[in-house]
Amino acid sequence: MKVTLNRSTFIQELQTVQRAISSKTTMPILTGVKIELSNNGLTLTGSNAEISIESFLSVTNEKAQMMIERTGAVVLQSRFFGEIIRRLPEDNFTMEVIENNQVNITSGKANFTVNGLDADSYPHLPVVDSQNQITIPIHVLNKLIGETVFAVSQHESRPILTGVHFILENQKLLAVATDSHRLSQRVIPLESGTEAFNIVIPGKSLTELSRSVGDEGEDVKISIMDNQVLFETKTMKFYSRLLEGTYPDTNRLIPTSFNTEIEFTVPELLSAIERASLLSHEGRNNIVRLHIASDGVILYGNSPEIGKVEEVLNYEKVSGDPLDISFNPDYMKAALRAFGPTTISVRFISAIRPFTLEPTEGNGEFIQLITPVRTN
């Protein structure tokens, strides 16, 4: 293998696959990045137990200024390789595999010789079964992830809840996540027909996916395999394992009748919750209290050591029974951030039943649920 190419273009590609590479792995070869040079271009691969990323830099990409002298492959320790490339003095550099998988890296007068590993000993990525495939725009995928992934469980006590549940049926893709204290669910319509599916993708994989695909105008092709899912763009393949097990039936959790309803503008409510949570974080229970009555809507937070806060909240509209309800402000903050700067309707049954949050302008495509905290 011998190739000369543009350093900053290569660094971008390397950073993409490095998202999948961990220095803490039981398989030493997975601390490396696999570099494969064909006459079409350069393919990089990074992998860990959860995800694998393959990125392709075409010889026809003008920015890459790629000059291929000899095809081949090698695996290089990812972190060092990246640091070396970043530190090179010139705009372009040359990589050449010499003997025993040693690689010569030159740029200007700097000349590195680094020890590599045999590319044949790198694990193979799953083979794609192209039967079960959907295509959606990248920005739609990113929105779907951003609106649900924050609600997955961070605890391994119920592993299935660390993933987002995706259900495709009747031309609709539903994504839902819950950690059993709060829930977030988004539905999007799909035009392309495909077999129905029902999978759980680890939340961490989705977060990395979102960072890796960027936010361009392209589409992403999603292929479902037995225990893997593949997200594919023009230049990248992103594989994640699926979580095994049965996801709980979340549909029955979402209430349909209410006794109190109030509309807020999200940024204003978020600021007030952030203020109240400054003190509640110090208390043992981390709760804030919302008071809805004819004398006004008031948010309370307190910590015995530090002090207390109360704030009269502005709202758009209120109806139904008066209510005093306590909840974890962190769940509320995460929920509000997922809505973005819009107006939402919050609907309550009672102080001890989960309440829902929905965009006021919505039709049930995006709904969140928060379980209150009983205070007596």
Place this chain on the structure above:
Amino acid sequence: MKVTLNRSTFIQELQTVQRAISSKTTMPILTGVKIELSNNGLTLTGSNAEISIESFLSVTNEKAQMMIERTGAVVLQSRFFGEIIRRLPEDNFTMEVIENNQVNITSGKANFTVNGLDADSYPHLPVVDSQNQITIPIHVLNKLIGETVFAVSQHESRPILTGVHFILENQKLLAVATDSHRLSQRVIPLESGTEAFNIVIPGKSLTELSRSVGDEGEDVKISIMDNQVLFETKTMKFYSRLLEGTYPDTNRLIPTSFNTEIEFTVPELLSAIERASLLSHEGRNNIVRLHIASDGVILYGNSPEIGKVEEVLNYEKVSGDPLDISFNPDYMKAALRAFGPTTISVRFISAIRPFTLEPTEGNGEFIQLITPVRTN
């Protein structure tokens, strides 16, 4: 105490004194910020065992929009107080001490009540003896600190070496720091006459001082007391304790004759050292080797596990004996960064004697010393 003022102006002042406040302190009152309101304005104080900072916001400062209703003083837990102020909804806010040192903080509809402590129980700051005083521009002070403080020792085994040694005599201020592996010394001329002094200021204090004074055109007045030094600007007083003990005589360490001399441009040499240190950091010894001979000037770095690097260095001028010398690249990197983008002369006696680095255009005002590593 009751005052209404501009939030962002106040936050700036608070951030200044917060540099001196640590949450890890054996005196609980020192986790707080002392707030004193007089008819002239608002004084904030933060302190720890090493440094104390007092900042003054004048009632005549228009940006502060200060409206004083009742003077007084209180101590508030620094971190929470800061977070609360930052989160308030409006541009202005009101602080009022109510009963039992409780403080009411209001802004818009948000209303905090936080527990404070009696300002009388806050420790008193040292009284300034104005006899021993010099005045220098802030930018000169910052340069002096930046050129020396990085070379102080990070280890407490010889506490005196964790400070920078300042000597004032014959209208010259000399600052020198060494951790016994490298040394950095800067001399500046002083116009104002004062008593000679000889003090050691903790490196950490100087780093905080540099961050606190900013980089404005103002002067800073330096007053030396028994075991304290005070740096004073228009709006801030910064106290640091002095280190006790005798600083070693560093003057005799600086060699005056040389056998090899070479000139480099700093940014180019720094880039090469950074590349070489990528690999040397992984080796057991963390050393790079510099080869100076008629066949060229070459820098070598290597790590048995990762690989090796060699780079032919550009230089401006070279004279004297050929030489092979090994040194810790981290000392060299820190030294080069302190010089900034200039040209330096590096002068060697032999592979086992300390070598000096000086700006080529200099007259001995700024000199650095690095001890090589013996490799055989």
